[in-house]
Amino acid sequence: MDTYIAVDVGGTQLRAACYPKGETKPLLQKRTSTHGKDGSPVDRLLDLIATVWPDHATVKTIGVAVPGPTNHKQGILYRAPNIPGWENLPLVQIIQSRFNTRAALGNDANMAAMGEWRFGAARGHQNVLYLTISTGIGAGVICDDRLVLGQNGLATELGHITVLPDGPVCGCGHKGHLEALASGTAIARFVAEQLAKGIPSSLSQTPNPSSRDVGMAAENGDPLALEALTRAGRYLGWAVADFLHMFNPSIVVLGGGVSQTGPLIIEPMRQAMSERVMSPEYLHGLTIATAALGDNAGLMGALALAESVSK
Amino acid sequence: MDTYIAVDVGGTQLRAACYPKGETKPLLQKRTSTHGKDGSPVDRLLDLIATVWPDHATVKTIGVAVPGPTNHKQGILYRAPNIPGWENLPLVQIIQSRFNTRAALGNDANMAAMGEWRFGAARGHQNVLYLTISTGIGAGVICDDRLVLGQNGLATELGHITVLPDGPVCGCGHKGHLEALASGTAIARFVAEQLAKGIPSSLSQTPNPSSRDVGMAAENGDPLALEALTRAGRYLGWAVADFLHMFNPSIVVLGGGVSQTGPLIIEPMRQAMSERVMSPEYLHGLTIATAALGDNAGLMGALALAESVSK
Numbered sequence: 001m002d003t004y005i006a007v008d009v010g011g012t013q014l015r016a017a018c019y020p021k022g023e024t025k026p027l028l029q030k031r032t033s034t035h036g037k038d039g040s041p042v043d044r045l046l047d048l049i050a051t052v053w054p055d056h057a058t059v060k061t062i063g064v065a066v067p068g069p070t071n072h073k074q075g076i077l078y079r080a081p082n083i084p085g086w087e088n089l090p091l092v093q094i095i096q097s098r099f100n101t102r103a104a105l106g107n108d109a110n111m112a113a114m115g116e117w118r119f120g121a122a123r124g125h126q127n128v129l130y131l132t133i134s135t136g137i138g139a140g141v142i143c144d145d146r147l148v149l150g151q152n153g154l155a156t157e158l159g160h161i162t163v164l165p166d167g168p169v170c171g172c173g174h175k176g177h178l179e180a181l182a183s184g185t186a187i188a189r190f191v192a193e194q195l196a197k198g199i200p201s202s203l204s205q206t207p208n209p210s211s212r213d214v215g216m217a218a219e220n221g222d223p224l225a226l227e228a229l230t231r232a233g234r235y236l237g238w239a240v241a242d243f244l245h246m247f248n249p250s251i252v253v254l255g256g257g258v259s260q261t262g263p264l265i266i267e268p269m270r271q272a273m274s275e276r277v278m279s280p281e282y283l284h285g286l287t288i289a290t291a292a293l294g295d296n297a298g299l300m301g302a303l304a305l306a307e308s309v310s311k
Numbered sequence: 312m313d314t315y316i317a318v319d320v321g322g323t324q325l326r327a328a329c330y331p332k333g334e335t336k337p338l339l340q341k342r343t344s345t346h347g348k349d350g351s352p353v354d355r356l357l358d359l360i361a362t363v364w365p366d367h368a369t370v371k372t373i374g375v376a377v378p379g380p381t382n383h384k385q386g387i388l389y390r391a392p393n394i395p396g397w398e399n400l401p402l403v404q405i406i407q408s409r410f411n412t413r414a415a416l417g418n419d420a421n422m423a424a425m426g427e428w429r430f431g432a433a434r435g436h437q438n439v440l441y442l443t444i445s446t447g448i449g450a451g452v453i454c455d456d457r458l459v460l461g462q463n464g465l466a467t468e469l470g471h472i473t474v475l476p477d478g479p480v481c482g483c484g485h486k487g488h489l490e491a492l493a494s495g496t497a498i499a500r501f502v503a504e505q506l507a508k509g510i511p512s513s514l515s516q517t518p519n520p521s522s523r524d525v526g527m528a529a530e531n532g533d534p535l536a537l538e539a540l541t542r543a544g545r546y547l548g549w550a551v552a553d554f555l556h557m558f559n560p561s562i563v564v565l566g567g568g569v570s571q572t573g574p575l576i577i578e579p580m581r582q583a584m585s586e587r588v589m590s591p592e593y594l595h596g597l598t599i600a601t602a603a604l605g606d607n608a609g610l611m612g613a614l615a616l617a618e619s620v621s622k
Contacts, residue, residue, distance in 0.1 A: 069592075078592070126462070127461050127462040143454065143457075143459050143460075143461065143466070144457065144459075144460065146454075146455065146457070148454050148455075148459070148558070149454075149455065149559070150438050150454065150558055150559020150560065151437070151438040151559050151560060151561040151596075152559060152592060152595075153559070154556075154559040154590075154592060154593060155454070155556075155557060155558050155559035156556075156557060157556040157557070157589065158556070158557065160553075160556045160589045161472075161553045161556060161557070162474075162549065162552075162553055162587070163473075163476075164476060165474075165475060165549070170589075172589045172590070173589075174587060174589055177589075238473065238476070241473075242471075242472045242473055245465075245466075245467075245468040245469070245471045245472060246466060246467060246468075246469065246472070246557055247459070247461055247466050248460070248461020248462050248463060248464070248465040248466035249461065249462060250462040276473070276485060278468065278471045278481075278483040278484075278485055278488075279465075279483070281380075281389070281463065281465060282465060284463075285462075
């Protein structure tokens, strides 16, 4: 029997699973913490892969989702903000040397996009725009059944499109990026600023309200929380209109914790997108969907990657 | 002998040429005006193709560049602003019926991008961003050796990314698009506005100065003209930084009349791009080049398209 191993590397947790070819139910699945006393994160990752290795089957390819930008051609992770020391890490070579088996890697947002495209909300679509909105904003784009990667794997950093040239400073240091306006962090910051100005809200009782707190308050009708989500949704819609002009997808898939707030952010997004799109042709037959794979998106994407490089 | 026929449809002129397989020197090349008394533009186009048809060779494919958005899958031109009546025109079917030969079509900016990629300034690159800056701003993107088209062929309308949310109104009706800030039309409009305010300039003698007039005045050191080009270049650089984040190309090719102004617009563009890009990795090994094919870009792109669909 032929199998694939998929690995999802997170800043706090490592997951690995072994899948028979053509199936999405794993033979074996394990997880462990990324950091621990017994060994470096790389050692822990290699050991985890060994624990899901099948006894009586061939592993065709190992696909790995990592939390940072990658060079797909060289198999290198440029850096992982949450894993100190992982810089220019030749992870594909490290894995291939240990297991004598082909490996491939991709960043977590791109892998989630592949997962949703092959196994989730975007199944059957050939042109997919995937956005994950949580602490930051990540993205992956499938054009004509292929992931858009660019020369060095750095394409589709859609959280870093400029939406408001004089807007708030982004985590990357530049002003007015989508991520600085519509991520969970941005939503929480906006609410904190408004509370500091004395705007009344049920959230004034909550110390350092998170975007999750804002979401819950909005569901209970809190005006400030509703404004924060409407505002984030509007900026998101403006950016998505630009993305439609760039990629002309047939589906937009929204993942990440903030998207789970649902209509309170998605409806303002949809409205702003319709107002800003240059021609209704971009909206004809366009599906807006929430992600279907949840926490499994990265792992399933790593499986999709392993399958695709084995073809 | 196998040959390809390439056709470049413009609002005023039609061009067609027949190329032996693997060559870029035509066997036969003809041009005529798009509009005339003897027949509709479609009739004139079909007749022109017939005049370049080789007597003793097989035509494998006919590639056509058209001045408007197209659906590559259906072979349809949605509309051509400069050719009244061309709406939802099934041009591929019309040509195939007449000549019993495979045809394919693409919009002129995408075809120019393909031309520059296969035969011009971007030869050998796999990830190409092509921008043509003249009356409007058109674009084409090659990702991993394939043109980015999207679901309905409407992708990479890069002139319609929002650069200044409250900026001037674009030809498409929306505010602050790149085309409304950095096209030839935008440059001429900015100068007209400044002249109306009484800003001194050598251009105050010129009735309705065009972007070409502005370019010449700038070369002669006129401060207003220089400001107009610097401003356009800066907006262009801001947008290109976003495009680098989206497509991570290894080359940016600038075509169209405005690009011929050269360093007076390209240097401010380069500087603004460097300031706005989120990581120097996007600039590593990045080439900025002016287009090499001039007026032949569309025709050569149609040839590249014909070749690519014959594979």
